[in-house]
Each structure stands twice: as structure tokens, then as C-alpha cells.
Amino acid sequence: MLKPLDPLLHSELRLAIVSILLGVESADFVYIRKQTGATAGNLSVQIDKLHKAEYISVDKGFNGKMPRTTCSITPKGREAFAEYVERLKEYISPK
Amino acid sequence: MLKPLDPLLHSELRLAIVSILLGVESADFVYIRKQTGATAGNLSVQIDKLHKAEYISVDKGFNGKMPRTTCSITPKGREAFAEYVERLKEYISPK
DNA sequence: ATAAACAAGTTTATAATATAAACCAAATTT
DNA sequence: AAATTTGGTTTATATTATAAACTTGTTTAT
Numbered sequence: 001m002l003k004p005l006d007p008l009l010h011s012e013l014r015l016a017i018v019s020i021l022l023g024v025e026s027a028d029f030v031y032i033r034k035q036t037g038a039t040a041g042n043l044s045v046q047i048d049k050l051h052k053a054e055y056i057s058v059d060k061g062f063n064g065k066m067p068r069t070t071c072s073i074t075p076k077g078r079e080a081f082a083e084y085v086e087r088l089k090e091y092i093s094p095k
Numbered sequence: 096m097l098k099p100l101d102p103l104l105h106s107e108l109r110l111a112i113v114s115i116l117l118g119v120e121s122a123d124f125v126y127i128r129k130q131t132g133a134t135a136g137n138l139s140v141q142i143d144k145l146h147k148a149e150y151i152s153v154d155k156g157f158n159g160k161m162p163r164t165t166c167s168i169t170p171k172g173r174e175a176f177a178e179y180v181e182r183l184k185e186y187i188s189p190k
Numbered sequence: 191a192t193a194a195a196c197a198a199g200t201t202t203a204t205a206a207t208a209t210a211a212a213c214c215a216a217a218t219t220t
Numbered sequence: 221a222a223a224t225t226t227g228g229t230t231t232a233t234a235t236t237a238t239a240a241a242c243t244t245g246t247t248t249a250t
Contacts, residue, residue, distance in 0.1 A: 001130055002114070004121055007109050011208080012100050019097070019186045029227070042209055044229060067215065067227055085187045091114045092180045106237080124198070139200060160246065162198055173234055 001089055008053050008082040018073065018081055021056060028063075031032045031038050047071060055080055068077035097185055103148050104179040108133050108141045112169065113176055117152060121167035123158075142166060150175055 009015055016036045020027055028036075033043050046067075050056045055077030059070045073081075104110055111131045115122055124132075128138050143165075145151045150172030154165045170174075 006205090007107075010107060011100075012105060013208080015186050016097050022189065022237075033227095037208060040228060040238080041211075044227095045208080046153050048229095067216085081187075084153075088183070088187065091110050092176075092183065094117070102236090108237080128198095134239060135199060135203080136240075139198095140237080143200095162245080164199075 003087045004085055005091075006080055006084045008049065008055065009068070009080060011046070013042060014050055017043075017050060018077060019057065021071060021073040022081065024072075026059075026070050028071070029069040032071065045057070050077070053077075053080075071081060098182045100182055100186075101175055101179045103144065103150065104129075104142070104175060105165065108137060109145055112138075112141060112145060112166070113172060116166060116168040117173070117176065121154075121165050123166070127166065139189040147170070148172075148175075 009018065013036060016038075017032055018034055020035055029040075029043065029047070032038075032047075033040060036043070038046075047056070047058060051058045051071075053076075054074055056071050057074055059072075061070065063066050100163070105115065105126055108131060111133075115127055115130055124138065127133075128135060129140075131138065133141075142151070142153060144153075146153045146166075149169055150173075151166050152169055154167075156163050156165065
């Protein structure tokens, strides 16, 4: 009946991160932090998880002299998200 | 931007329980268990949480001699679900 | 009638997850 | 040059989810 939901995406913060990345070419740590209101520590951890799952790519570089972490969605992340949404619809659409 | 999601509903099993209850007059423990595939212990705990939040009503009676726990959605539960879905859409609809 | 197996849950313990607090290194401001 | 800010990471703690063990009572087989 109801299929299980990808636990990696069924997390408010990780879902927000992916949601943001789907709408842009890429976004950096600070931007995502502001958009989500997450603490830096939590964001760091969750970005790491999405990265390890290869749902997002993470590029660490510099903006002038300041460190800059840039994220973008991967094809795998896009697919996982699409599947997640399909499954989620079964939970939230009226029977 | 993205509004926080009701943590009580943003749980796979609790969302499944509410989803099931929205489609029926009422459903008992065993039925919900079969539909969701959840373990009895987990289901017991999650039903309790939804009950304490008054999202569902829980009626304990007997089916002949066997105990029977019947659940149904409350108006409060319906409202919370509707709001949850509205907020969730902001996460999953394309930007 | 009694023991074995089953049903419907609950309680308690453990594993996973999320969050926050503390920390670090470098840059900027005063 | 000391204090503050930026951009994070690491470690500790609180919360949540899950499973294992237990309880109460029932049905079935002996």
C-alpha cells in the first residue's frame, strides 16, 4: 500500500536543503543557512549526509579569502526527490 | 520562507496513521497495523502521541472477549493535517 | 483441566536522528 | 593588538523511532 519514504529526504532540514537546491544552479552554506534558519552545526551535519548519499555535490573553495562551501543538487538527488514526492503524495492525497 | 512542519505529523508512521484515518469512519489497531506494516510496539507509541495531541480519538472496547482499540480522526487532527499539507507543498512544489 | 500457542496490546530498552553547545582557524573591525 | 565576526566542524545532549521483552487474557490441543 503505502511505500516507505526515503529517510534521507524525510527530514525537515534535509528536505528544505534539497528543495532550495532544486530551484537554483547552486547555493552556498550561508545562503542555505539564512533560508532555512538552521543552526550552522545542524546544517553542516545534514549537508554532509546528503553529500555522502550523493544527493548533492559540495564544493569547498574561497570567496576572496573567506572559505565558501557551495552546494548543488546531483542527478541522483533529483531522482530521489522525485520518487520521494511520488510516494509522499500517497500519504497526503485524499482517499 | 519555508514554514516549519508540524513534527507530530512529519513522521512516516504517524502520517500513515492519519492518512488512513482520514479515509474511513474509524479503524482499529489491527487494521492499521496491517496497512502500515508497523510493529505493534511502535504503533502503540505513535497512536498514543497522536491521541495525546488530540489528533485522533482512541476508544478501547471489546470485540466479543478480545480487546479492541478503535481510532478515528478528530477535527483538530483534520486541521493539523490540512495545514501540514499546505506547508509541505512549499517544500515539494517546483520553484 | 492444563499446557501450549496465539491475540492484542503496553512497557522498557536500544538505536538512530536532530539539535545545540562548544570549539577552531582565519579574517575583519575597533 | 585585542576583540569581534565569519564560516564552518566536532562533540555532547536531547528527542524520536524502533524493536525486543513482557503482560493479560483467549483459544486450541492433550
